[in-house]
Amino acid sequence: MNIGQASAASGVSAKMLRYYEEIGLLPKAARTEAGYRVYSAKDVNTLRFIRRARDLGLSIERIKLLVGLWQDRERSSADVKRVATEHVAELDAKILELTAMRDTLQELADACHGDHRPDCPILHDFEGGGRSPEHRGTVTKDVRRGKGAAAGLPAGCHAG
Amino acid sequence: MNIGQASAASGVSAKMLRYYEEIGLLPKAARTEAGYRVYSAKDVNTLRFIRRARDLGLSIERIKLLVGLWQDRERSSADVKRVATEHVAELDAKILELTAMRDTLQELADACHGDHRPDCPILHDFEGGGRSPEHRGTVTKDVRRGKGAAAGLPAGCHAG
DNA sequence: CCTTGACCCTCCCATGGTGGGAAGCTCCAT
């Protein structure tokens, strides 16, 4: 099985296959004399595992952990569960953050008549005078962006 | 006002001030003879506007639009509202996506006893046999990652 | 006046996953 076939069988692009190998998520694939990568049915299983994990938004780092546990017959399910639970917690945090943004913005949009006139509560809020505090404060606390979010959650986030 | 003071007054890092100028979100700042950037109180207002918009998760592209509308006395509030509403729609989509991931993973975690034994429904699902469909299908549809999400939503997403 | 330290400048690099594409080789079918 060459890379194109493994890709088709697993739903992981050839590009990503090479990338996962490069970063050590996958072991280095065997090669033909000509240098073509060769994959087995077992490799395809691993790839499907990875694909499923990515679809659930897990980061590559966590998938590395899970693949390790998966292949360890001595693993304890508690370790697996912990990884999953950590990810759920991050998803929850991100959902809360996005929901707060959404709600604030929806409120502002609702307050905007949306006609030809220039007057607009959205811009008024952004101007940040803070003169209408009832429309502020929702996301104002410094939950702000930072490595945590970018490194932790992503996958589904950068995804598209 | 130099860049450090403008940064402190607006809550936007000096690094980002330079970046926003580079990508054309801000006009090129005036300079002292020594080459130091100089900012006015008006600039700080714009920066606060941008900061607020970023906190609500708007992409730089959309913020460019909003700043343009903000500074246009002839604008119609409908245009502003449309930009905001588009962003709300993207936030909603992302929230749905993350929630689906979260729910699936939480179900799997709930089903995992989490003790010393190796048997684990999470790994079982990831193995993807599809043998227990009641735990599948939630995120299985190909909503998958792609340019749209990365370009559209971000801010709060990459943020941290 | 000179030193010190805080500040500023530009330029490069990294993040996390993913896609795009160029330049060149291999394989298979015609």
Place this chain on the structure above:
DNA sequence: ATGGAGCTTCCCACCATGGGAGGGTCAAGG
């Protein structure tokens, strides 16, 4: 033998942000 599909490596881009190197500037205190 030729064409095209598929493989290889290598570099670039995304988005927004932070980190840091290497060097210039400014103001306060000695």
